[in-house]
Amino acid sequence: MTDIRIEQLHVPDNLDGEGAADFLRAVEVSRQVRVGTWGNDDLAYTGEELLALCHDPYEWYVMLVARLDGQIVGRAGIAMPLDDHTELAHVTLDVLPSAEGRSLGRRLLEAAESFVRGENRRVVVVETNHSATELQSEQEGGGDERLLHPAAGPGALTLENRQARFAHNAGYQLERVEHFSSCALPFPAERAAELLESATASHGDEYAVHQWTDSCPEEWAADVARLEAEMGQPAGEGPWDVAHMREAEEISQSTGRHTLVTAAESRASGRLVGYTSISVLGKRDDVVFQDDTVMEDGHRGRELGLRMKLANLQLLARDYPNPHAIYTWNSAEDTHLIEINARMGFTVAGVTGQWRKSFDPGD
Template sequence: MTEITIEQLRVPDALDGDSATEFLQAVEVSRKVRVNTWGNDELAYTAEELFQLCHDPYEWYVVLVVRLDGAIVGRAGIALPLDDNTDLAHVTLDVLPAAEGRGLGRKLLEAAELFVRGENRRIVVVETNHPAADLRVEAPEHVAATRDGSLMPLSSREALFAHNAGYVLEQVEQFGACALPLPPSLGGRLKDRAIAAHSSAYAVHRWMDTCPEKWAQDIVRLEQSISDDDGAPEAWDVAKLREAEELSALTGRHTLVSAAECLETGALVAFTSISVLKHRDDVAFQDDTVVDSQHRGKDVGLHIKVENMEQLTREFPQVKTLYTWNSPDNTYMLSVNAQLGFVSAGVTGQWRKDFNAID
């Protein structure tokens, strides 16, 4: 008789030695799931990254594992913010393809929800991943995202799973990848075009890891213009900016920023950032790109993104792929990314369950 058990995984004190064996097995499960989904492990946590995540001072990260006859075949990562959004939990589910079809994912999700509710978290968000090839399949049924009406086919196993578990599709994001380095001729051509579009009205400033004091307040102002999931401005100030920089330094993450100064006012009006993780030297991740509303339509975003990708190649020539996520309704940024050479790799779906609406 097949035995199925679910338990909380103990985080070891270090990654070497017998005490880390099961932790490393859970990491390998996640890696194999990413390979099955995307065809490579570039989006998988390394053991070092997951270990750091489990020691994040701003987020409590818990791992549940499901065993099939004693062997770990799946895991649920539960991220509980400790600073903001303390009624929220993010849950990531991974089940080995060979173990699918036994209801293990549903059992894991139910166990994760029970844990979350025990910690007085009322909202759970789960993410589903859909390669571009899967989206080409015609589907008779779709579900629309509440945020922008984007459609997700229910022919997807992951989407149907979330839908049947009572989750509401909140958002769909386009997922793209760009091969690096950016060809010099392409970068030069795009910068020339951008400069012509805004008539050299902006100067670009670049830095890595630490924002110059001169620009800190401007970066905070631009960060505050980004809306969080509830549509409210994020709480952000210079102290929080410096705190985030210190945390990145402790984890070994590097952040590259290119920002545009309006020469008429002397203020920063746009910035874009890229993250390079300590334990992955082959990939990088596009973070925020923000352009002040008064300065849009002048190719400022294109200009600073080219500059930042060139900075990335200079500082980290070993990075071969840059990944990005964008809302489908952000047509300008999708157009910019297409010009830079980004190709669609698929979409991710953000699904939400609110226990307040259920109880």
């Protein structure tokens, strides 16, 4: 008889301590799932990264594991903010392909939901990841009647997809579809020169570029906070000001992560009108992530975003030359940034579905 157990995983103090073997096994399960989805482990947590996440003072991170005949073959990571948005819980599910077909994902999700409801969390958010190859195969075999459209923005996922069908059947609503793309590094010098020439021809010397790493210079702090508040924060994320921005910088640096920023100043107004950022992980230096690119509406369409991104890649190459790839996510409706990324040589690797389930009475 097959023995299946769902239990909370003890988080060790370090990777050499008591319970470290089970913790590292859960890390390996997560890594293998990402290799199966994307073909590499670039998006997988290292043991050091996940351990740091579990000890984050601003977010309570709990792991449940599924054991099959004593062996860990699945995990549910539960992230619960401790400062803002204390009604939320983000759940990440990983089950080894070899263990699928035994309802382990369903049992892990039900256990995670029970746990977070016991902590008075009313909203659970989960993600599903879909490679471009997988999506193409499914779209060729399914009709429009099998498509799920998100509550916000364009894009769709098909119920032919196992993950999408799982989330849908578990009572989750598809909120948003995001494009996931990558670009090989180092960035070709010839391509950079060609794109920079085009950008310069579009806006001349109307803007000055400023750069920094980790901490925004005080002279630009109010401008960056304003841009973030006006353009960069999703609805419902609450107030954003300089104090909040400084706290976010401290949290990022406490994990060993570095943030590279390139911002554009309008020479006419003397204030920042846009910025872009890249994250360098603290525990691995072979991949990096393109984060926010924010621009005031009146300055769009002049290839300023392209110029900022190129300058930030130059800063990355100078200070962090080891990454072999840069990854980014974009909302499907953000066609402007998707077009810029395509011009730079980013290729679509797939999409991520954002799903939401509310436990509020009446929802």
